[in-house]
Amino acid sequence: MSDPVLEVRDLQTQFPTDRGVVKAVDGVDLTIESGEIVGLVGESGSGKSVLADSVVGIVEEPGEIAGGDVLFNGESLLEMSEAERESIRGGNISMVFQDPMNSLNPTLRVGEQIAETVRLHQDVGESVSLSAEMKRKIVGAAKNGEAWRRAIEMLEAVEIPEPDARATDYPHQFSGGMRQRAMIAMALSCEPDLLVADEPTTALDVTIQAQILDELEGLKDAFDTSILLITHDLAVVAETCDRVNVMYAGEIVERAETETLFSSPEHPYTQGLIASTPRLEDADRDLQPIEGNVPDLIDIPYACHFAPRCPESNRECFEVDPEFRDVGEPDDDHEAACLRRGPEGEQL
Ligand code: SF4
Structure with missing residues (x-):
């Protein structure tokens, strides 16, 4: 089997500040195969854009990649010289931002x-x-x-x-x-192998947004480009992506195929995101916002970063790091980092 177009391994991107180190990306794994559109979704402040900048190699100083690796077509971008990275950026990897101006x-x-x-x-x-x-x-x-x-x-x-x-x-x-x-x-x-699109339609009205997402899909097919689509908007993900990674406070907390994620979300944060997102086909449904805010990413003092906002948290959640584990049907490739979920969505 060929290498994935993009493989992010245990990536850590940090920003030193007067108050301590901001761990904006804290041990993230993410893979994109050839021809896939993979979504990265989460509230603002969750570290999505820093992850995108880390992949493309444009983390602003004093930020730095403190650990892990980013492999592009099997080769480490972090081990390349700046000149080699520069020739890949804008050629084999391109980026589209929220504000084209x-x-x-x-x-x-x-x-x-x-x-x-x-x-x-x-x-x-x-x-x-x-x-x-x-x-x-x-x-x-x-x-x-x-x-x-x-x-x-x-x-x-x-x-x-x-x-x-x-x-x-x-x-x-x-x-x-x-x-x-x-x-x-x-x-x-430049016919890039990978397009990183960071909130590419956020500033646009809904009709134009839908047109541009359609075009992105069509262009992906025409140019054989894989796409990492970063958005806070679940509707955009549902419309466009093959697979989804949900990010919260510097970490990926759930990943699955798009259909699976929307039909059987397992992580309480993903469930909260879906419950707080309006749906066209269900306009009368009461929206339930997730209480509280994304925490300050300096020295988060509890093990599961979502614990203070989680309706299911217990004492263990504050003390034990949740590992990624299979939570879906066998062969579903559905994983979540929650202490209270087991295989096939079993509640623990
Ligand atoms: S580990 Fe605990 S706090 Fe974290 S998401 Fe699961 S139930 Fe909630």
């Missing part, structure tokens, strides 16, 4: 920015072994050595109307949804 250069035309990315990370004359219809069109342009042409084709691929004309616009002339599409076009223009 922070990533697009306001003084450059949108088409120029995409063309520049193409020129930097790829020999546009050589990319030929591609399959999907959309890709053939794009590669057709690339073979002519025209990064600008390729930029226009990419804008067309993400359904920007009149891409020839719009490629000459500046970012401020695009709507929020179009800017996000342009970011996705830029991120995919």
Whole structure:
């Protein structure tokens, strides 16, 4: 079997502060196979974005990766030189952020920015072994050595109307949804193996959000790109992801296939998240918010980080670290870190 595209092993990312060390990512394991969309979901402050930044190698100082490893196609990104990492970033691994205005250069035309990315990370004359219809069109342009042409084709691929004309616009002339599409076009223009999308639709209204998620799925198929989708929004996960990891206070607390997670959530935090999320098909249902807040990630003094907010906690939960264990049906690949759950969802 081939290596996973991404394998995060026991990753620890920390930020020293005057008050102590913030353990933003505290022993996380996560795997993405080729062609998968894997969700990472949790409230804000749970460490999701720091995990994304750690994978891409853009943790801001004084933050640092204090332990563990990040393997990309079987090779450790942490053992590479900065130059090697730099050539992978933006080429084999791309990232899309919540706010495209922070990533697009306001003084450059949108088409120029995409063309520049193409020129930097790829020999546009050589990319030929591609399959999907959309890709053939794009590669057709690339073979002519025209990064600008390729930029226009990419804008067309993400359904920007009149891409020839719009490629000459500046970012401020695009709507929020179009800017996000342009970011996705830029991120995919190098045909990355992995796209890390951090809250890519959060700033957009629901209709545009749905369109962009649809496009991400279509583009994933066309470009054979695996996607790590980071969001606080369970509806986005339900819509888009093959598998889901639920993150709480620096740790993954549950992981399963999307359908399993929504039909049989086992960890009390996941159950709380689902109970507090509105659903279109069940609009009259009372929403039950999870009481309390994500804890300060400095020296959390209790073993299960969710214990003070958990409706099922007992004394043991404050003293004994919950290990990951199988909680689903045999062969379900459904795991949770809760002392009070056993195989097949047995309550302990
Ligand atoms: S270990 Fe205890 S506190 Fe933590 S989620 Fe399970 S029941 Fe709740």
